[in-house]
Each structure stands twice: as structure tokens, then as C-alpha cells.
Amino acid sequence: MSSNSHVALVIPARYGSSRLPGKPLADLLGKPMVQWVYEKAQRVPSAQTVVVATDDERIADAVRAFGGNVVITSPNHPSGTDRLVEVMGQVEADIYINLQGDEPLIRPEDVEQLAQGMLFDPSVDVGTLYHAIEDEEAQNPNVVKVVLGQAGNALYFSRSPIPFPREGDQHPGFKKHVGVYAYRKRILEQYAHLPASALEQTEQLEQLRLLSAGVSIRAFQVEPTGPGVDTPACLEKVRAILEGKPYAPISPLANVKLLITDVDGVLTDGGIYYDATGECLKRFHVRDGLGMRLLEECGIRVAVLSGRDSATLRKRVADLGIGLHAFGVKDKYAACRALMKEAGVTPEQTVCIGDDSIDLPAFAACGLSYAVADAPSYVKQHATGILSLAGGQGAVRELADAILSAHGMEDVFNSAKGFHSVSGGAAQ
Structure with missing residues (x-):
């Protein structure tokens, strides 16, 4: 176990969102959403550094206002991982954990489990999270599924329901990928030079670039997670959960x-x-x-x-x-x-x-x-x-x-x- 490794939690937060512009600044019980994520990140015991990475001064000002650390990055990154590579040049660490700025219900204990998994086994290149889901949810292409080998490493990620249930009584069940990643510094240094793979372009899943290049991704199981915020309806649902109120979605x-x-x-x-x-x-x-x-x-x-x-x-x-x-x-x-x-x-x-x-x-x-x-x-x-x-x-x-x-x-x-x-x- 590498107890001396420095762990940094990075929260990418973009202002531009086609379905919910200004999403990181959306109000949740009197606080911007990005503050909820930041405060959850601060409760992860293994994290020595927490920082928001944004391309927008409005978000940067909001983070500074609640006393958070912020790094300004380029607005031209095609993915959150590319943004993380830029942050690596400004924030020194051995392990970088990428949290999503639209996940105010993230559990600190889940992130800590991921961090501990990376610290305990130095052979793990990249770590992520997953949990079991029902067959009906697995049919949704917006839900990314993962299949694992015996060691817990990801064999493949897909928007399709994998593995295919040819014999229903032999099926191991579907697993939903939770989009939280932990990277060793050397892997991020490689990522910037990896070409986009055909699989990545087909599925529109950036983690397939790593698998195609032979990088192992260890997946750690957690309990089912709360919803993220992608649309105004999602925002209202999360707001109701935080208030402890029942939520009746408007179709x-x-x-x-x-x-x-x-x-x-x-x-x-x-x-x-x-x-x-x-x-x-x-x-x-x-x-x-x-x-x-x-x-x-x-x-x-x-x-x-x-x-x-x-x-x-x-x-x-x-x-x-x-x-x-x-x-x-x-x-x-x-x-x-x-x-x-x-x-x-x-x-x-x-x-x-x-x-x-x-x-x-x-x-x-x-x-x-x-x-x-x-x-x-x-x-x-x-x-x-x-x-x-x-x-x-x-x-x-x-x-x-x-x-x-x-x-x-x-x-x-x-x-x-x-x-x-x-x-x-x-x-x-």
C-alpha cells in the first residue's frame, strides 16, 4: 500500500450545457451545485487537494466566493479527461480523481473506496465505480454498462445491454458504470498522446480509448447512486431529494x-x-x-x-x-x-x-x-x-x-x- 501518494480530487465544471446552461451555478437550497460537489469532495479522507477546473470566470468567481480552489482551463477540451490532463500541469499529485460537477449527491465514502483501491494496489492504472441495475434500465443507451473479468478489471463498456442474455438463467446481471475515474499520473501523461480509437468513436465513450490502448481499468462496486443533473427535470428531482420531499416529475x-x-x-x-x-x-x-x-x-x-x-x-x-x-x-x-x-x-x-x-x-x-x-x-x-x-x-x-x-x-x-x-x- 502506497500511503505517501498524494491524491487530488478534480471537479470539471463547464458553463456551457445544451440542456441546462450554467448548470454548475444552479441553485440548490441556497448554494450553487458546484459547491455541493466541492463540499462532498472535502469529506474524502484520502484527498489532500480539492480543486474545480473550469473554463468560465462566472464559475471561478462562485468557487472563490465560497472559499474553494479553482483552476482556469481551456474551453476547447473534447472530454473531461483532456481537461484533467491540463490540470495535471498546474496541480501536483500522484493520483487524480475526476469527479463530475453535476453530481451533488455523490457519496464521499464511494470516492474514498476508489481512492483506497488505487492506494492499496499500485498495479491498478485507472479506477472507476459501478453498481448493479435491473434489466429494464440496462436497455437504456444513455446508461453505460460494464462487464468485468474475474480480477475486477473492465473488459468492455457499452451503451448496449451487455453481456447479451442468451440463456436467461445463466446471466450474471447488468452493471451500470458510474462516471467517476481515478488515474495515476503516468496514465494521464500517456492519455494526452493516445489517438481516439474506433471503439471510442462508435460508442462515444472516452474510456474505450484507454482499453483499446491496453490500459487496465479496475472497477469497484458501490451501492446504487443518486441521480446526476442533466436537465431542468433532473435539477428539480435532486432539489426535492436534498429537501427530503417527494418528487412528482412533470413529463x-x-x-x-x-x-x-x-x-x-x-x-x-x-x-x-x-x-x-x-x-x-x-x-x-x-x-x-x-x-x-x-x-x-x-x-x-x-x-x-x-x-x-x-x-x-x-x-x-x-x-x-x-x-x-x-x-x-x-x-x-x-x-x-x-x-x-x-x-x-x-x-x-x-x-x-x-x-x-x-x-x-x-x-x-x-x-x-x-x-x-x-x-x-x-x-x-x-x-x-x-x-x-x-x-x-x-x-x-x-x-x-x-x-x-x-x-x-x-x-x-x-x-x-x-x-x-x-x-x-x-x-x-
């Missing part, structure tokens, strides 16, 4: 006034059939149709968007009385914006549903996006949410019900009285 679907749905692979199962005359035949799900009509009857517009055009498709849309549509579309981004303009709504009031790469421009155009359950993982990772049903199997109805519930209108689909109030325009 982002509550603001939706327009649903844009793809056809092949969403309203249908993706199969394309031709009759003897060459006419294209498609199989639609009746529950999707009723869900679309219920939305329309409740004042939420529905638009059908397709890269194809056929008499079959036009007949189905006409039968459902859907007046907003765009067929034979080549540019789905522009088409979505045109449909929003026609409906008189903003991107923030629009949700779309898709199943494949061709729908990613629509995801980018709309404020919210959902992928069907059988969409590829590389499509799911760009979606706001993932549905439990596959395309052509009621996925659109699942989203329609969620929208109506978010608007407080669930009675139209779960009670006879509620359905009767809108049934005059109902169709399947």
Missing part, C-alpha cells in the same frame, strides 16, 4: 402539441409487400390508428411523414382523417419543420417517433424523439426515449397514451365515459 410530453410519426417500421412492421399489379401493401396496427385519432380529438395534432408514397399509404391516412402529412420526403429535417409551421407549433412542442437512421434528421428537428423497441442501438442513443413496443406492434399507441396521460387526459382511453366524450371522431 416533457405535457408540452407536446404535435406528434410526427414515420410509417415503415413504426406504423407498420417494416415489411413491404406487392400484389400482382405491383401495388405496395402494408400491415397497419389498429390500436395505432385509434391512438392517433384520440390525440386529434383531444386537440393534439398528428402528422404522418414518409420517405415513400403510395395509394395504400394515402388511403390509410385518409381513413384516419389525418390532415397533416408529407409523402415521398427526401429531407426529413426540412419536412418536420414545414409540418410544425403548418400546425402552428414550435420544435419544443413537437415529438417524433422513428425506427432507423433515416429518421435521425427528424430527431434533430424535433424537441422530443422516441425510438421503437426494435430500433438499432445506434438510433436509440439519439432518442429522448425508447418505447417498449416494436414498430407495427402498437408503438405509436404507446406514445399516444403517454402524451394523453401527460396532459391529464388518460380518461379518454381508460374509461367508458372518457372515451364516449371523444368517440364521435374515433377510428381504427
Whole structure:
């Protein structure tokens, strides 16, 4: 055990955040969020140094105001680890632990466990944390999973649910990676010169650069952690936890006034059939149709968007009385914006549903996006949410019900009285 090693805790804190600008300065019970993280870091027994690394003077001023140490870094770093490499040139230590500035609920004892793991075994190059999760959470591509070897070293990190449960009774369970890292100084010195690997670029996970270069990452197990802060909704949840109050989240679907749905692979199962005359035949799900009509009857517009055009498709849309549509579309981004303009709504009031790469421009155009359950993982990772049903199997109805519930209108689909109030325009 190396008891003389100097441990530095570094808290990267960027002002720019696409989903929550100024996030480190967000107020939590009268203190900026970065102060909560800093004070938790100060309670880690093995840490001799705690410092905030930021590229913004507003954050630096806030840190100085509560008596914290701060280092100004370049705004051009592509990752938190790159920022840590710059800090290394200004803060001397043997082990650097990278805490996230948006994790006000971090437990000091977890960070201490990580520090002790590095101090006890000098052969460990990089350390990190993980905890067990349920199968449902493992399906979320925004949750990074890790698989471990017998020594506790990471074999791989992925947004996909790994390991694949081919035999359910033989599965060891899914493990969620907690994004806290400890590095030895020599590894950070190497990191600055390592090229980005194909795996890193594919998964968009910087730790895969280290694994690709042959650097071992030891993972230490902790109890399930509290939520971080990525969005205004996350901020409200963390604020409620700190206050000891129950949290009732407001669904982002509550603001939706327009649903844009793809056809092949969403309203249908993706199969394309031709009759003897060459006419294209498609199989639609009746529950999707009723869900679309219920939305329309409740004042939420529905638009059908397709890269194809056929008499079959036009007949189905006409039968459902859907007046907003765009067929034979080549540019789905522009088409979505045109449909929003026609409906008189903003991107923030629009949700779309898709199943494949061709729908990613629509995801980018709309404020919210959902992928069907059988969409590829590389499509799911760009979606706001993932549905439990596959395309052509009621996925659109699942989203329609969620929208109506978010608007407080669930009675139209779960009670006879509620359905009767809108049934005059109902169709399947």
C-alpha cells in the first residue's frame, strides 16, 4: 500500500450545457451545485487537494466566493479527461480523481473506496465505480454498462445491454458504470498522446480509448447512486431529494402539441409487400390508428411523414382523417419543420417517433424523439426515449397514451365515459 501518494480530487465544471446552461451555478437550497460537489469532495479522507477546473470566470468567481480552489482551463477540451490532463500541469499529485460537477449527491465514502483501491494496489492504472441495475434500465443507451473479468478489471463498456442474455438463467446481471475515474499520473501523461480509437468513436465513450490502448481499468462496486443533473427535470428531482420531499416529475410530453410519426417500421412492421399489379401493401396496427385519432380529438395534432408514397399509404391516412402529412420526403429535417409551421407549433412542442437512421434528421428537428423497441442501438442513443413496443406492434399507441396521460387526459382511453366524450371522431 502506497500511503505517501498524494491524491487530488478534480471537479470539471463547464458553463456551457445544451440542456441546462450554467448548470454548475444552479441553485440548490441556497448554494450553487458546484459547491455541493466541492463540499462532498472535502469529506474524502484520502484527498489532500480539492480543486474545480473550469473554463468560465462566472464559475471561478462562485468557487472563490465560497472559499474553494479553482483552476482556469481551456474551453476547447473534447472530454473531461483532456481537461484533467491540463490540470495535471498546474496541480501536483500522484493520483487524480475526476469527479463530475453535476453530481451533488455523490457519496464521499464511494470516492474514498476508489481512492483506497488505487492506494492499496499500485498495479491498478485507472479506477472507476459501478453498481448493479435491473434489466429494464440496462436497455437504456444513455446508461453505460460494464462487464468485468474475474480480477475486477473492465473488459468492455457499452451503451448496449451487455453481456447479451442468451440463456436467461445463466446471466450474471447488468452493471451500470458510474462516471467517476481515478488515474495515476503516468496514465494521464500517456492519455494526452493516445489517438481516439474506433471503439471510442462508435460508442462515444472516452474510456474505450484507454482499453483499446491496453490500459487496465479496475472497477469497484458501490451501492446504487443518486441521480446526476442533466436537465431542468433532473435539477428539480435532486432539489426535492436534498429537501427530503417527494418528487412528482412533470413529463416533457405535457408540452407536446404535435406528434410526427414515420410509417415503415413504426406504423407498420417494416415489411413491404406487392400484389400482382405491383401495388405496395402494408400491415397497419389498429390500436395505432385509434391512438392517433384520440390525440386529434383531444386537440393534439398528428402528422404522418414518409420517405415513400403510395395509394395504400394515402388511403390509410385518409381513413384516419389525418390532415397533416408529407409523402415521398427526401429531407426529413426540412419536412418536420414545414409540418410544425403548418400546425402552428414550435420544435419544443413537437415529438417524433422513428425506427432507423433515416429518421435521425427528424430527431434533430424535433424537441422530443422516441425510438421503437426494435430500433438499432445506434438510433436509440439519439432518442429522448425508447418505447417498449416494436414498430407495427402498437408503438405509436404507446406514445399516444403517454402524451394523453401527460396532459391529464388518460380518461379518454381508460374509461367508458372518457372515451364516449371523444368517440364521435374515433377510428381504427
